[in-house]
Structures are given as C-alpha cells and as structure tokens.
Amino acid sequence: MKKAWWKESVVYQIYPRSYQDSNGDGIGDLQGIISRLPYLKWLGVDVIWLSPIYKSPNDDNGYDISDYQDIMTEFGTMEDFDKLLEEAHNQGLKIMLDLVVNHSSDEHKWFIESRKSIDNPYRDYYIWREGKDGKEPNNWGGSFGGSAWQYDEATNMYYLHTFSKKQPDLNWDNQVLRNEVFSMMTWWLDKGVDGFRMDVINMISKDTTFPDGNSEGRLYGDFTPYVMNGPHVHEYLQEMNEKVLSKYDVITVGEAPAVSVEDAKKYAGFDTKELNMVFQFEHMCVDEGDYGKWTKHPLDLVKLKQIFTKWQAGLDGIGWNSLYWNNHDQPRIVSRWGNDKNYHEKSAKMLGTCLHMLQGTPYIYQGEEIGMTNVDFTSIEQYRDIECLNQYDDFVTKIGMDKTEAFERIKKSSRDNARTPMQWNASSNAGFTIGNPWIEVNPNYVDINVEKQMEDKNSILYYYKNLISFRKANEIVVYGSYEPLLENDSNIFAYKRTLEDKQLYVLCNFTDKEVEIPFIGYEEDRSQLVIHNDTTWEKGKLQPYEARVYIVK
Ligand code: TEU
Ligand code: CA
Numbered sequence: 001m002k003k004a005w006w007k008e009s010v011v012y013q014i015y016p017r018s019y020q021d022s023n024g025d026g027i028g029d030l031q032g033i034i035s036r037l038p039y040l041k042w043l044g045v046d047v048i049w050l051s052p053i054y055k056s057p058n059d060d061n062g063y064d065i066s067d068y069q070d071i072m073t074e075f076g077t078m079e080d081f082d083k084l085l086e087e088a089h090n091q092g093l094k095i096m097l098d099l100v101v102n103h104s105s106d107e108h109k110w111f112i113e114s115r116k117s118i119d120n121p122y123r124d125y126y127i128w129r130e131g132k133d134g135k136e137p138n139n140w141g142g143s144f145g146g147s148a149w150q151y152d153e154a155t156n157m158y159y160l161h162t163f164s165k166k167q168p169d170l171n172w173d174n175q176v177l178r179n180e181v182f183s184m185m186t187w188w189l190d191k192g193v194d195g196f197r198m199d200v201i202n203m204i205s206k207d208t209t210f211p212d213g214n215s216e217g218r219l220y221g222d223f224t225p226y227v228m229n230g231p232h233v234h235e236y237l238q239e240m241n242e243k244v245l246s247k248y249d250v251i252t253v254g255e256a257p258a259v260s261v262e263d264a265k266k267y268a269g270f271d272t273k274e275l276n277m278v279f280q281f282e283h284m285c286v287d288e289g290d291y292g293k294w295t296k297h298p299l300d301l302v303k304l305k306q307i308f309t310k311w312q313a314g315l316d317g318i319g320w321n322s323l324y325w326n327n328h329d330q331p332r333i334v335s336r337w338g339n340d341k342n343y344h345e346k347s348a349k350m351l352g353t354c355l356h357m358l359q360g361t362p363y364i365y366q367g368e369e370i371g372m373t374n375v376d377f378t379s380i381e382q383y384r385d386i387e388c389l390n391q392y393d394d395f396v397t398k399i400g401m402d403k404t405e406a407f408e409r410i411k412k413s414s415r416d417n418a419r420t421p422m423q424w425n426a427s428s429n430a431g432f433t434i435g436n437p438w439i440e441v442n443p444n445y446v447d448i449n450v451e452k453q454m455e456d457k458n459s460i461l462y463y464y465k466n467l468i469s470f471r472k473a474n475e476i477v478v479y480g481s482y483e484p485l486l487e488n489d490s491n492i493f494a495y496k497r498t499l500e501d502k503q504l505y506v507l508c509n510f511t512d513k514e515v516e517i518p519f520i521g522y523e524e525d526r527s528q529l530v531i532h533n534d535t536t537w538e539k540g541k542l543q544p545y546e547a548r549v550y551i552v553k
Pocket of ligand 1: 060063064100143163199200255257293328329387415
C-alpha cells in the first residue's frame with residue numbers, strides 16, 4: 001500500500017469553546033489552545049483539528065459562520081490564529097480547520113444580500129423556493145427541529161436550512177458560489193493550514209425537484225434520500241480537488257452521515273481524487289431506536305463488529321478509513337459502551353485499544369484521553385445545545401412525552417455530554433477558567449483530570465500516549481490488513497492484522513464479566529503481549545473489560 005503521512009497520523013480534535021480559557025470570560029480561546037500545545041506534543045498526536053474558529057453569532061457554536069476569513073470575537077484575533085499556527089508548526093504539530101460550507105450563518109453578508117430581492121447578485125448563493133398552497137415548498141424537517149424551510153417576508157419566498165433557521169444552505173449548483181468557497185479555502189491553505197475536516201460535505205448537492213420525504217411516525221418528512229450523497233456531490237468534490245486540494249499536501253476528512261461503503265469508495269478512494277477519508281456514522285447509529293439518536297439501546301456487539309468489518313474489509317486497498325468513538329456531537333464513549341462506574345479506567349483503555357489497532361487514521365476527541373464521561377445534569381436549564389433544547393421542546397410540547405422520559409433521553413444523547421469543559425486539574429472549574437464557564441464543568445473533574453493522570457504511569461492518559469507511540473513504532477498498525485475473529489461472539493471484539501510475516505492479535509472484552517477466550521488460531525503467550533490494560537494475566541480468560549494485543553512473528 002502506498003504510504004502517506006495522513007495514514008500514519010493521529011488526529012486530536014479540539015472544541016475551542018471548551019478547551020482552555022485564557023482571559024477569564026468563561027469561554028475557551030486560541031491563546032488557551034496555544035498554552036496547551038506542549039501537552040499535545042507530549043501526548044504524541046500529529047494533527048490538531050479545530051472545530052470552527054470563524055466569526056459566528058453562535059447559534060450552533062460556530063457551525064454557523066458569518067465570515068469565513070475572520071476569527072470569532074470570543075476566541076481572539078487573526079494575530080492569535082497566526083501565532084497558534086506558527087507555534088504548532090514549531091512544535092511539529094499540524095492544524096486542520098473545520099470547513100463548514102453546506103451552510104453559512106444568516107448573518108453572513110452573502111445571505112444578508114441574498115434575502116433582499118430576487119434579482120440581488122447573491123440571490124442564487126442560497127436555495128430559495130416559492131411556497132406551496134400557502135405552506136412550505138415540501139414537508140422536510142430540519143435537523144434541529146421544525147420545518148427545513150423558513151419563510152422570508154422581503155421576497156415572499158422560503159429558504160432551505162437543513163440545520164437551524166440561522167444556518168441557510170448554500171447553493172452549490174451555483175458556479176460563482178463554488179468559486180467563492182474554493183478561493184476562501186486557498187486563502188487558508190496559503191496561510192499554512194494543513195487540511196480540512198469538512199462539515200456534512202455529502203449534503204452539498206440536493207435533489208432540486210424537492211420531493212416530500214417519508215414522514216411515517218415523524219413530525220416532518222425525512223430529507224436524507226434527497227440531500228445526502230446527492231446528484232452532483234462527486235462532481236463538486238472533484239472540482240474542489242482539482243482547483244484547490246491537489247495543489248497542497250494536506251489531510252482531508254469529509255463528515256458524511258448516511259454514507260455507505262460504496263459511497264465512501266468514491267469520496268475516499270485512493271484514485272478518485274476527492275478526499276482522504278470520511279467520517280461514516282454506521283457504528284455510531286448501532287444503538288439507535290424509535291426516536292433515532294434519542295433512543296439508546298444496549299450495545300449489540302455482534303452488530304458493531306459486523307459494521308467495522310464491513311468498513312475495514314470494504315475499503316482495504318481501495319480507500320482509507322477514519323476511526324473515531326467520540327466527537328463534539330456524540331455522548332462520551334466510556335459512558336456509552338464502557339462502564340463509567342465500576343470499570344472506568346479499564347473500559348476506557350479497552351475502548352481505546354479496540355479502536356486504535358484498526359486500519360485507518362484515529363481521531364481522539366479532547367478529554368477522551370483521560371476518560372471523560374457524560375455529565376450528570378439534573379435540569380434542562382443546564383443544557384446549552386440548540387439541538388437538544390429544541391428536541392426536548394418537541395418531545396414535551398409536540399409529541400406530548402412525559403417530562404421525565406424526555407429528560408432521560410436528552411441526558412443520554414445530548415451533544416453537551418461532549419462539550420463540558422476540558423478537565424485539566426482539581427482546582428475550581430477544572431482549571432478550565434478562572435471565570436464562570438459557559439457550560440458547567442462535570443463535577444467528577446476532582447477525580448478525572450489531566451494533572452492527576454500525568455502523575456500516574458498507569459493512567460488512561462499514559463495508556464493513550466502509549467497507543468499513539470506504538471502505532472509509530474509498528475507499521476503493521478497502520479498498513480496491516482484486517483481479519484475479523486470470533487465474529488459471532490457477543491462479548492469479545494477480536495481481530496487480526498497482518499503485514500508480511502507479522503501478525504497482530506487484538507482481544508477486547510466488552511463486558512463486565514470474566515469470559516473464556518475461544519481458540520483464535522494462536523496459542524496465547526505472555527511474552528508476546530505488547531499492549532495490556534490489566535496487571536494480571538490468565539491463559540484462556542479475559543477479565544471484565546480486559547484488552548490484549550499480541551504480536552506474533
Ligand atoms: O454535524 C452533522 C450531523 O450530521 C450530526 O452529527 C448532527 O450534529 C446531529 O448530532 C444530528 O443529530 C455537523 C457538526 O458536526 C455539528 O456540530 C453541526 O451542528 C452540524 O453539522 C451543522 O453544521
Ligand atoms: Ca476566553
């Protein structure tokens with residue numbers, strides 16, 4: 001397989017609002033990030049992905065951008081950004097920006113112009129339609145509740161917003177708009193940024209006949225089949241690649257909900273000239289139910305393994321995988337599929353092992369490396385995220401759900417679980433701020449924090465550091481092929497990687513019980529145990545949440 005630095009890298013995601021506040025206003029900022037670069041260097045990651053840092057009215061915490069070439073006031077200035085980039089590069093770290101171009105903010109100058117009149121030069125930068133019988137153009141619901149269409153008085157028409165009404169969708173069918181985006185990207189790349197994570201990039205090409213979506217059992221119609229992986233998406237990404245990306249040596253990952261392996265072969269194929277990799281969502285949806293992400297069933301491990309195997313085998317030699325358990329949109333993995341009560345440390349390490357030994361580029365979300373957990377909020381007032389606040393409202397007022405049930409659903413799935421401040425130490429507010437944090441700190445910071453784990457070589461933090469350096473020292477982790485083992489076993493996630501005459505065996509117990517290890521084609525041997533999250537070792541058995549990695553030659 002052809003080698004590439006982005007295949008060998010580990011990416012660390014920062015949600016700047018919650019990472020480190022430097023001036024006491026309770027909001028994380030760029031200077032705060034600069035002060036933590038030595039920590040990231042120590043951890044051993046290669047690339048930092050920053051969630052949006054651009055000018056924004058923050059309806060969706062920066063995923064609603066009002067100026068793509070300026071910095072969010074709360075985060076600092078362009079000088080701060082330049083300093084961050086320079087400092088990062090000095091320390092050998094790369095910086096990846098979040099490119100949010102499926103939509104902008106309604107406060108972007110393009111939209112302010114666009115909504116003025118139907119013959120405004122910016123009109124066609126967005127997606128405008130006439131109403132139908134005095135109602136919305138179709139039945140689509142937005143991802144954050146309500147209709148996906150917003151009526152606008154000035155011209156008596158509706159605009160499309162697949163997210164909040166302050167996030168109007170950009171019209172990628174307009175060549176002028178595409179050129180604007182490409183030149184903005186070029187501007188950042190010329191500044192020296194090392195790549196982009198592209199927000200919902202598989203949604204940029206819509207079926208412009210706008211058919212009604214399936215509304216069975218839902219308040220609104222589902223736009224998925226008409227928006228995701230739409231008619232011209234590959235054309236537009238190839239154009240982006242030709243005009244921009246191919247001119248730089250960068251890392252690119254496209255966020256792509258509802259993407260199949262077949263789609264991914266096009267987005268992230270080695271020869272398709274689009275992106276390096278995509279974030280697929282199949283494994284994140286495995287525990288969903290009636291209310292989509294707001295239902296969380298217990299994990300079906302066999303299903304989860306099937307999904308990973310499908311992706312690992314499907315892209316092997318054809319394209320590249322991204323690997324993640326967490327990001328700013330997902331509840332914390334140790335609370336979700338680990339055990340944050342009795343086996344906090346062990347299950348966090350096991351989950352890290354399971355993911356990091358797969359083929360693909362691993363992404364670590366801030367705090368995952370110390371096993372940060374979901375937050376135990378007790379009132380809806382403590383939440384900040386537009387998605388969960390709107391959803392709670394829909395549950396209670398439109399669906400008539402009992403408040404306690406609605407709250408329980410929010411609690412398990414809210415994106416705010418991932419957004420509580422980074423836990424640096426045991427001082428007040430976890431060392432995140434000396435002011436009032438914009439969202440409450442998880443009170444367990446007293447026990448779970450960076451400083452404490454830095455003092456303990458057996459901590460989750462050191463374990464992650466080791467997972468990263470192990471990858472660097474062993475090509476098999478990056479380039480080895482993948483083979484599933486024990487596919488029908490509902491307790492153990494096991495697989496084998498092979499590179500030339502070497503094999504790597506990974507065994508992870510996903511339960512809180514001791515389990516027998518069935519024969520996997522290799523006689524266990526303690527001397528070849530290279531990664532282990534337990535101090536004891538028993539042949540033929542795994543302790544609760546035990547993880548082992550063997551290398552065999
Ligand atoms: O997310 C898009 C997405 O598909 C989801 O994961 C979504 O955030 C939500 O959780 C659906 O239930 C991206 C960003 O990662 C997210 O933070 C933004 O809010 C969204 O796009 C809009 O820009
Ligand atoms: Ca601040």
